[in-house]
Amino acid sequence: MNRILSISILSLSVLSVAAQEKGTLKKKPISQPLVSHIFTADPSAHVFNGKIYVYPSHDFEAGIKEDDLGSHFAMRDYHILSMDSIGGKVTDNGIALDIKDVPWAGRQMWAPDAAFKDGTYYLYFPVKDKTDIFRMGVATSKSPAGPFKAEKEPIKGSYSIDPSVFKDSDGSYYMYFGGIWGGQLQRWANNKYTADAQLRKPDEEAFLPRVAKLSADMKSFSEEVRSIKLVDANGKTFMESNNDKRFFEASWVHKYKGKYYFSYSTGDTHNICYAIGDSPYGPFTYKGIVLKPVEGWTNHHSIVEIKGKWYLFYHDTQISGKTHLRNVKVTELKYNPDGTIQAIEAYK
Ligand code: FUB
Numbered sequence: 514m515n516r517i518l519s520i521s522i523l524s525l526s527v528l529s530v531a532a533q534e535k536g537t538l539k540k541k542p543i544s545q546p547l548v549s550h551i552f553t554a555d556p557s558a559h560v561f562n563g564k565i566y567v568y569p570s571h572d573f574e575a576g577i578k579e580d581d582l583g584s585h586f587a588m589r590d591y592h593i594l595s596m597d598s599i600g601g602k603v604t605d606n607g608i609a610l611d612i613k614d615v616p617w618a619g620r621q622m623w624a625p626d627a628a629f630k631d632g633t634y635y636l637y638f639p640v641k642d643k644t645d646i647f648r649m650g651v652a653t654s655k656s657p658a659g660p661f662k663a664e665k666e667p668i669k670g671s672y673s674i675d676p677s678v679f680k681d682s683d684g685s686y687y688m689y690f691g692g693i694w695g696g697q698l699q700r701w702a703n704n705k706y707t708a709d710a711q712l713r714k715p716d717e718e719a720f721l722p723r724v725a726k727l728s729a730d731m732k733s734f735s736e737e738v739r740s741i742k743l744v745d746a747n748g749k750t751f752m753e754s755n756n757d758k759r760f761f762e763a764s765w766v767h768k769y770k771g772k773y774y775f776s777y778s779t780g781d782t783h784n785i786c787y788a789i790g791d792s793p794y795g796p797f798t799y800k801g802i803v804l805k806p807v808e809g810w811t812n813h814h815s816i817v818e819i820k821g822k823w824y825l826f827y828h829d830t831q832i833s834g835k836t837h838l839r840n841v842k843v844t845e846l847k848y849n850p851d852g853t854i855q856a857i858e859a860y861k
Contacts, residue, residue: 538808538829538831538860540860540861541860541861542829542831542842542859542860542861543844543857543858543859543860543861544842544843544844544859545831545842546831546832546840546841546842547567547594547596547603547840547841547842547843548594548603548605548840548841549832549840550605551571551572551573551592551605552571552572552573552832552833552838552839552840553567553569553570553571553572553592553594553828553839553840553841554569554570554572554624554811554813554828554839554840554841555569555570555623555624555625555675555763555811555813555828555841556568556569556813556814556815556826556827556828556841556843557569557624557625557626557627557677557765557815557826558815558817558824558826558843559627559628559629559657559817560817560818560819561629561634561657562657564595564596564597564657565595565596565597565598565599565819566593566594566595566627566657566658567593567594567595567596567826567841568591568593568625568626568627568636569591569592569593569594569624569625569828569841570586570588570591570622570623570624570625570839571588571589571590571591571592571622572586572588572837572838572839573587573588573589573838574837574838575587579836579837581694581695582694582695583621583694583695583696584621584695585836585837586621586623586695586837587620587621588621588622588623589611589612589613589622590608590609590610590611590612590622591608591609591610591622591625591636591638591659591661592605592606592607592608592609593605593606593609593657593658593659594606594841595657595658598819598820599819599822599824599843606658606659607659607660608659608660609636609654609658609659609660609661610622610636610638610652610659610660610661610663612640614662614663615640615650615652615663616663616665617642617643617648617650617665617666617667618640618641618642618643618650619640619641619642619643619644619645620640620641620645621640621641621647622638622639622640623638623639623640623647623674623675623696624639624674624675624676624763624813625637625638625639625676626676626677626678626815627657627678628678628680628686628731629657630686630731632655633653633654633655633731634653634654634655634656634657634659634661635651635652635653635678635731635732636651636652636653636654636659636661637649637650637651637668637676637678637688638650638651638652638676639673639674639675639676639690639696642667646672646697646706647672647673647674647696647697648667648668648671648672649667649668649671649672649676649688649690650663650664650667650668651663651664651668651731651732652664664732668732668733668734669733669734670704670725670734670737670738671688671690671725671734671738672697672698672701672704672706672738673690673691673692673696673697673698673701673723674690674691674692674695674696674697674698674762675690675691675692675696675762675763675764675813676688676689676690677689677690677763677764677765677766677815678727679766679767679768679793681768681793682768685726685727685793686726686727686731687724687725687726687727687766687793688724688725688726688727688734689722689723689724689741689764689765689766689775690722690723690724690764691720691721691722691723691760691762691764692761692762692763692780693712693720693760693761693762693780694712694761694780694781696762698720698723698762699711699712699713699720704737704738712753713753714753715752715753715754716752716753716754717752717753718750718751718752718753719743719750719751719752719753719755719756719759719760720759720760721740721741721742721743721750721760722740722741722743722760722764722775722777723738723739723740723741724738724739724741724793724794724795725737725738725739739794741775741794741795741796741797742795742796742797743759743760743775743788743795743796743797743799744788744796744797744798744799745758745798745799746798746799748796748798751799756779756780756781756782757779757782757784758779758784758786758799759779760777760779761777761778761779761780761781762777762778762780762813763777763778763785763812763813763814764776764777765777765814765815765816766793767816767817767818769823769848769852770852772789772790772791772852773789773790773791773792773793773795773797774787774788774789774816774854775787775788775789775790775795775797776788776803776814776816778811778812778813778814779812782806783806783807783810783811783812784802784804784805784806784812785802785803785804785812785813785814785827786799786800786801786802786803787799787800787801787802787803787854788800789852800853800854801853801854801856802856803816803825803846803854803856803857804825804827804856804857804859805856805857805858805859807827807828807829807830807859808829808830808831808834808859808860809828809829809830809835809836809839810836811828811836811839812827813827813828814826814827816846822845823845823846823847823848824843824844824845824846825843825844825845825846825857826841826842826843827841827842827843827844827859828840828841828842829842829859842859844857844859
């Protein structure tokens with residue numbers, strides 16, 4: 514992940530005070546980090562019992578050189594943030610799950626998500642196993658803030674990164690996942706692993722995100738993992754050369770006025786885009802951009818309704834100016850009357 518940061522770490526004196534008291538940004542951000550005592554990223558937000566919970570990655574400085582596989586994202590635990598309302602005090606609930614308590618885990622705890630069913634909270638997380646292959650783990654708790662206890666094995670049939678669990682109106686739960694490059698999705702064709710598989714060439718069809726319905730126990734897939742069709746307005750799937758629109762990582766699904774919205778990061782072109790469909794399995798038709806590129810290489814988000822308003826949780830690198838030391842934020846998201854989303858520019 515080698516994009517040269519567009520942040521100039523100029524002397525703090527030239528920064529606008531309004532940009533951020535301790536920040537590295539030249540442009541004025543539309544929102545401020547939710548917390549600044551730890552680095553946080555990839556925020557998956559949910560409302561449980563009327564309270565807002567954010568399940569982020571916990572970035573830290575591991576001293577590992579930056580590369581295209583994201584080795585510098587060497588996270589080792591999760592902290593869950595909570596707040597009573599948007600703009601209210603944010604609580605860091607401490608370590609919710611530590612890599613040392615996941616028996617099968619090797620390294621790199623990446624973007625998690627959470628779900629609730631029948632009195633139990635489930636934390637879903639991608640981490641490399643001891644053979645350096647990303648798998649999805651699941652851990653449970655009686656509290657949305659943890660601590661969580663991990664299952665002894667990863668979810669059978671799971672692979673790649675960025676699990677996102679969507680509860681449909683009929684009570685079914687689906688896990689969306691996948692991420693190319695360091696996220697290893699390119700190594701999985703027809704759910705079979707090939708260690709030396711290559712990335713696609715510009716004139717080849719782009720990789721597709723994945724989905725699987727969860728079983729009643731929330732700890733396994735009830736079906737074979739499926740690819741999700743992501744198409745343009747003419748019903749055509751994207752080529753790799755369409756990298757400002759094609760899927761890269763960071764799946765999220767929400768429902769608005771009966772339609773399924775699949776949103777995702779385009780990775781090397783740094784957009785959060787979205788596509789709309791009539792079924793949780795897609796196909797999803799590309800509609801546009803939710804969030805334009807933020808400071809830092811990665812872009813990752815969640816979309817959630819809170820007290821009748823919609824919010825986008827996202828991250829940038831305002832505090833550190835470093836790609837792998839991010840901070841989570843939130844801003845309001847608005848729809849147009851036709852159901853399309855108004856694109857958000859994170860800086861003025
Ligand atoms: O946080 C590590 C990785 O960076 C996530 O899994 C990706 O979505 C990207 O945000």
